[in-house]
Amino acid sequence: MITKIINKLEYLVVWAQDKLTNKQFIFLSSVLVGISSAFAVIVLKTFAHWVFRFATYVNFHVNFFKVGLLKIMLPVIGIMLTVFVVKRFLGGTIEKGTSQILYAVAKKASIIPRKQMYAQIATSSLTVGLGGSAGLESPIVITGAAFGSNYAQKYSLNYKDRTLLIGCGVAAGIAAAFNAPIAGVLFAIEVLLVDVSISAFTPIMIAAATGALVSAMVLDETILLNFTGRQTFNYHNIPYYILLGILTGFVAIFYARNFQKTEHFFSRIKISPYKKAFFGASILALLIFIFPTLFGEGYESIKTLSESDPGQLLENTLFSDFRNNNWALLAFVGCSFMLKAFATGITLGSGGNGGNFAPSLFLGSYVGFFFSKFLNLTGLTKLPVSNFTMVGMAGILSGLFHAPMTAIFLIAEITGGYGLMIPLMIVSSISFAISKSFEKHSLDVKSLARKGHAFTSNKDTNVLSTLDTNTIIQTDYLTISADENLEKLVDLISHSNQVIFAVVNKEKQLLGIVHFNDIREIIFNPYRVKYTLVKEIMKTSIDIIYPTDSMEIVMDKFEKTRVSFLPVLKNGIYYGFISKSIALEAYRTKLRSMTIE
Secondary structure (H helix, E strand, O other), X not given: OHHHHHHHHHHHHHHHHHHOOHHHHHHHHHHHHHHHHHHHHHHHHXXXXXXXXXXXXXXXXXXXXXXXXXXXXXXXXXXXXXHHHHHHHOOOOOOOOOHHHHHHHHHOOOOOOOOHHHHHHHHHHHHOOOOOOOEOHHHHHHHHXXXXXXXHHHOOOXXXXXXXXXXXXHHHHHHHHHOOHHHHHHHHHHHHOOOEOHHHHHHHHHHHHHHHHXXXXXXXXXXXXXXXXXXXXXXXXXXXXXXHHHHHHHHHHHHHHHHHHHXXXXXXXXXXXXXXXXXXXXXXHXXXXXXXXXXXXOHHHHHHHHOOOXXXXXXXXXXXXXXXXXXXXXXXXXXXXXXXXXXXXXXXXXOOOOEOHHHHHHXXXXXXXXXXXXXXXXXXXXXXHHHHHHHHHXXXXXXXXXXXXXXXXXXXXXXXXXXXXXXXXXXXXXXXXXXXXXXXXXXXXXXXXXXXXXXXXXXHHHHHHOOOHHHHEEOOOOEEEOOOEHHHHHHHHHOOOOOEEEEEOOOOOEEEXXXXXXXXXXXXXXXXXXXXXXXXXXXXXXXXEOOOOXXXXXHHHHHHHOOOEEEEEEOOEEEEEEEHHHHHHHHHHHXXXXXXO
């Protein structure tokens, strides 16, 4: 029955593609991709929510040293099951993090493997749904991108349209996960797509609106992260928001570095995947035993912090006797956010699947609460704790993902208005500036940077990183010996289109280069041409290009030397030349192909 429905829908899409213009079909496609992404969100969020509710219920009725045994065991089960699914059904590996979308767009013609349409849902629901300390948004984004890419492939759309529909899937996923369509659009454009023209906004906005609408219609709003306790913004608190921006910037750096250290620690352990999963999950279970707030996404505890009785966090924990002690609560919150980087690193490093989007919001809310509550308890001032809790999320999100606009509008949308726009702008921009100063790449892009595939907010760098130096090396240039006189060189010039020559020895080792401009003054002097040797006028101080150099390095050398040609050596032997004009033409061609219109 389901197969028949799917076949009927596919027939209708094919019919629409034949009847509509390309732009109209893209609009229709953005709606369909948005609906698909929204249902992926609904499945993931609902599963994670009900597992959390079930674990909380059992935790309340079956105590184990005041902490539910089930809540400790579930993450172990979840990570072990994730490893089993990956090994048994997904070929033994699964890509994690949104950086793979960047790589697919730039290096794989926006082709995302079909298995990503279900692999992320299956594995992240087991890991995070059963209590792993990570987020569902990254798997949601990858799933949405996979829907967009595979939809475009099915209907034979070109590279630009595939990339655009990837953006639609990403925007719809974020919009549906938070009921925040503007944030979805900004995330797709600010974080993932290299370059988008204004006209490309329309399909992405349609997809984001569709995702948010479907989510609002189907998904229980209590499952989504939203707030009702926002207080009026007081401009007298601006100095404290500036301090919060500085604090969140440095905490974002702390999180990024320790998360990666933890993840790398597990990657270096040479034991079977199941043993590694059990080892890591056991450590995570111990952390959750002491700090139950590290269980799952942590969105329920974020809501608790922003409400009037944050002491609820200590209920059913080892510290429940201190439920009404503000200093004990503050210490608990401080330890929780300091340990979050390690908990998430353990979850993903030991074999689980998830992302850092939810942890960044968890961390930001805890930092904002800790900062404002601490100042209030010291009697130095009286700050609106709920406001700082919400704004802190924007600070960490901006610092970790280098996405201040996404952070600002996401928190504005989930808090139900734009009353906190000024502090959101202050905290996000300061946190971003500090994080960017110490970390060149955002958290998700770091893994690409280590492999030499870095993507940044610099469009030129992004485009250059997608070009292969080998494709623009010209190897058919004539060469000359250093001991030849200029008569030989003049003859070569008169019978070729070359203006530059490599001077080599018998072993083809590069000794120098000669440009036509170097002999322009003496070329009409027969005596000097006959008795001047090439080695007398060749340039020996030259910059060298190697085939392994990135295009960014190549263009930097052209900029530094201000020449039009650079020689290439391969294995120490002269190999050819790179022309600056050809390099620039390759850049312009690639830029045109990557610009989504």
